[in-house]
Amino acid sequence: MSQIITYLLVYNQYLLNQIYELTIFIAKYIPIKQWAFEDSNSPAYQKLKIDKLPIIKKFIKQDYNFLLEYYLWKYGKPVKPVRRRNGKTIPEDTACPLCGAPHQYIYDNNGGNGQYQCKICSQTFSTGEQITSPLVLICPYCGHTLSAVKDRKHFIVHKCINKKCSYYMDNLKLLPKDLDPKEKYKYKLHYIYREFTLDFFSMDLYMLPSWATSFKFRKNNAHIMGLCLTYHVNLGLSLRKTAEAMREIHNINISHTMVASYARTAAVLVKPFVDTFDYKPSNNLAADETYIKIKGLKAYVWLIMDTVSRSILGYQVSNSRDVGPCILTMRMAFDKFKKFPGKALKFIADGYSAYPLAAQQFKIEKKWDVDITQVIGLTNDDAVTKEHRPFKQKIERLNRTFKASYRVTCGYGTDDGAYYGVNLWVAYYNFLRPHELYGRKRPLNEVDMLKDAGNMPGKWQLIIFLGQQVILNTQETKSS
Incomplete structure (x- = not known):
């Protein structure tokens, strides 16, 4: 019996060796089409990748008088005006745009x-x-000047049209051998750069209406406003359900439009406090976007969280899923750093191309190196994805938490409603919601003033007060 087992083991080793040799033979002499390149390097996926920054030569204005003196010093003779022949002339108002030389x-x-x-x-x-x-x-590959080929709403697409560019020639080699030449347009072969015409770095992220510090209650008081916010934001009741709860539980007759007005006012007032609070962020951030409905149409909420403290550092609401709101969200998150950490920052996102494009703009405008680690797909197919998947899961969990409070609204009726709703939810998540990180015994960020509040309506009133103080301090700083 033992001899049979020994024979089977030896024969099994022989078969494994044959399989190994056969695999080597197939890989070497019979290349399978799918093995010609990895999916990540396939030309079919090139449109989802962001090319590195081009070489940028900025225009420097020169002085023709200085150049005339320089030529006289270097060559020992002056530069003479142009001698016209055959009576040809040019308009006298024509001047060189570079050095200002006259006609x-x-x-x-x-x-x-x-x-x-x-x-x-x-x-x-x-x-x-x-x-x-x-x-x-x-x-950056061939030194050829890029040509503007498309003019979009917020950016211009520049393309390298040099047929001998190494980038273009390398991508040609990756194309399937049996590809019809007419189908080449489906693949991204040329180097492309997007020049944004809208300055997203000069936009004011913290602009407020003039009435932000002077609103008054005409009928009710701050406590009723706090009750409405508690039902609407904390408990996730709709506007009409909140009005019904106020009527049935507290015997306070209030309309759902008044609840909406309170929510709008509170969102404007708490936003400065939420945005300027010292979160002491770590160097580990995660970003993601999720969709919502506004007037029945798809819109997007962008969120960036600190994966260590779980606080939301940046948020935006947009009607489109493009680079602009992504840049604004990243600006809001990076503003929380007293000093930008640079390459020490670990920024986790999905495979969407807006994040690398936004990182390029930070490199151009701020000279900041923002390395984006993209976790692609739902499975850990590589070492990078496996290492950073837990960070991505945290931001996905945050999206689900937001969606749980959003679903009761069945979508927002106006853009302002979506904006104010997200503002209030972020304030609640960062400062009022008991978090599982601390055993649901305290919120993510404790504020001394809020600890003394006896109930949730009182905490909402105090957050509004803190927001007003931030607004007043900002106005005093600007006036001085």
Whole structure:
């Protein structure tokens, strides 16, 4: 019996060795189409990837008088004005957009068809052009100047059209061998850069209406407002259910429109406190976006949380899932740092391309290096995804928590309603909601003033008071 077992083990080893040799033979001499490249490197997925930044040459204005003096010093003779022949002239108001040289030093570069060249700085320009492009974008792979091929709502698409560009030629090699040449347009082959025409870094994230510190109660009082917020935000009741609870439980006759007005007012007042609070963030952030309905149409809520403290650091509501609101959300989160951590920051997001694009803009505008770690898919197919999956699950759990409070509204009726609803929910989540991280015994961020409040309506009143104090301090700082 033992001899049979020994024989079977030896034969099993022989079969395993044959399978190994056969696998090596197939991989070497019979390449399977799917093995030609990984999915992550497939040209079919290139449209989801963000190319590295181009080489940016900024326009620097020069002085033609200085250049004239320089040429005289270097060559020992002055630069003479252009000698016109055959009676040709150019308009006297024509000047070089680069150095400012007058028309005496301007060549007619293409026989009267509108292109000129400066004799002093060699700059070419078109008829009537008084300024030149503020920057020149150059392909980082071949050094070819990028061409503007598409003009979108908030950005211009620049493309390297050089057929000998190494980036283009490498992507051509990845195409399937049997691909019809007419189908090449389906793949991203050329280097592409998006230049944003809207300055998302100059937008005021904390703008408030003028009445933010001077509202008054005409009929009810602050306690009733706190009760409405407790039912509507903490308990997740709709506006009509909140009005019904006030009537049935507290014998207070109030309409659902008044509840909405209270929520709108409270959202404006608590936002400055929520946005300027010192969260002492860690270097581990996670970002995600989820959809909501506004007037029956799809909209999006962007959230960035600190995966250590679980606090929400950045949030935005937008009608589109593009780069703009992503940049604004990241700005709001990064403002919480007293000093930006740079490469020490671990920023976890999904595979959506808006996050790398936003990181590029921070590199251009702020000189900040924001490394985006993208956790793609639902399974851990690589080491990076496996390592960072727990961080991504935390932000996904936050989305589900938000959706649990959002579903009772059946969607928002207005853009302002969505904006105010998210503001109030973030304030509740960060400062009032007992969190499982602390055994549901205290909120994520404790405020000394709120500890002394005996009930939840009182806490809402105190948060509103703290928000008003932040607004007043901000106004005093600006006036001084």
